[in-house]
Amino acid sequence: MRRLAWLAALALLAGGCATGATTPDSQTGAAAPAQPAPGAPRPTAPLTPRQELAAKARAEADRLEREGEFRRALDQWKIALLIDKNDQAARDGQTRLEGRIEQGVTQRINEGRAALQRGSHVEARRRFLAALAMDPFNRTAFDALQNDVREVESITYTVRAGDTLASIAQRYYGDRSRSEVIWETNQLPPNPRLAVGTTLKIPEIPGVPFARAEPPRRDLLPPVAAVPPALGAPTPPPAPGSAPSRSEAVREEPAPPEVNPLLADAREALERNEYTVALASVDRLLASTPSDREGQDLRKAALYRYGKSQFDQNHYDESYRTLTQLAKVQPNFEDSARLLQQARTRAIDKHYSEGIKLYRDEKLKEAIREWQVVLEFDPNHANAKKNIEQAERLLKGLEQRKKK
Secondary structure, X not given: OHHHHHHHHHHHHHHHHHHHOOOOOOOOOOOOOOOOOOOOOOOOOOOOHHHXXXXXXXXXXXXXXXXXXXXXXXXXXXXXXXXXXXXXXXXXXXXXXXXXXXXXXXXXXXXXXXXXXXXXXXXXXXXXXXXXHHOOOOHHXXXXXXXXXXXXXXXXXXXXXXXXXXXXXXXXXXXXXXXXXXXXXXXXXXXXXXXXXXXXXXXXXOOOOOOOOOOOOHHHOOOOOOOOOOOOOOOOOOOOOOOOOHHHHHHHOOOOOOOOHHHHHHXXXXXXXXXXXXXXXXXXXXXXXXXXXXXXXXXXXXXXXXXXXXXXXXXXXXXXXXXXXHHHHOOOOOOHHHHXXXXXXXXXXXXXXXXXXXXXXXXXXXXXXXXXXXXXXXXXXXXXXXXXXXXXXXXXXXXXXXHO
């Protein structure tokens, strides 16, 4: 009898454990919520206001770093850490960017020293200034500018028909091999073809003779007559095949056309692939003379090359915006229409995929923002709409559950 009572007690105890998992909530009487399936994502609690501010600073730092604005990006990483000192992502971003800046400064200082060895003080100055732009407190670059780089004077030369860098170097330095100095000073592309009317800066090379006054074109001057004609005597006509007179020779060579300085600056910047500088210069030119045909053509070329460069660097959003500006002016410029469509498609794919990744990482608000960008490119994107609705429902459920 005692054994039966003991077995009955064990049975009652086991029954109580089995029903305990489905016991109604003591306050509401409702069944306890079902546990998520194994492997299903569990959305985290919403970010605090402090964390949201830090996330915005991190996003801005990422954007500036992609665009090459390293100093401003570094400031944003530091701001994120000031907001949330425990933000490990911001700390890692600051450390990584400081390493990139240090590497870039070292590279530019080495390039400046190499330019000094070649005697190109203008290029050396440019490199040391670039190092200081990345690190304004770099003592090595500052000392090099103060002690090693000399003040170099230069003249402006307008390219004429038949000119080459070698012939210009021969004219001013007496040495055709010095053409590299002109090439570096003006930041020209490899093997440049000089267009008539282009302006070049010809710098003085310390220690090298420099012809400031342009020598006369001897091929245009006739031999000097041994005996001048009598005063008042008529000038005899030139013999067939003889050289023309000095005045006629000078008249035969038209003066090079005047080039607007803003247009020249834009051309030089475009040849150096400094697209933002080129566009800024040409926009200033067109603001005063909107009908300038050369300026219009140069602006289209700059927009196309800038958009293509951004596309090649996988900056699809920026490429799309740049090529959209070009499409407003000339939709069929080279293959810009095809490139514009590709940039749009890849930007959509990039933001949609990033939204999926953030959703799986339980970062619902960030995922929603990515899918909203998708809808800016394609308002009819069905999957982006569906995902936003689902993520918003999850966020709403989390907020309601938190209030309880």
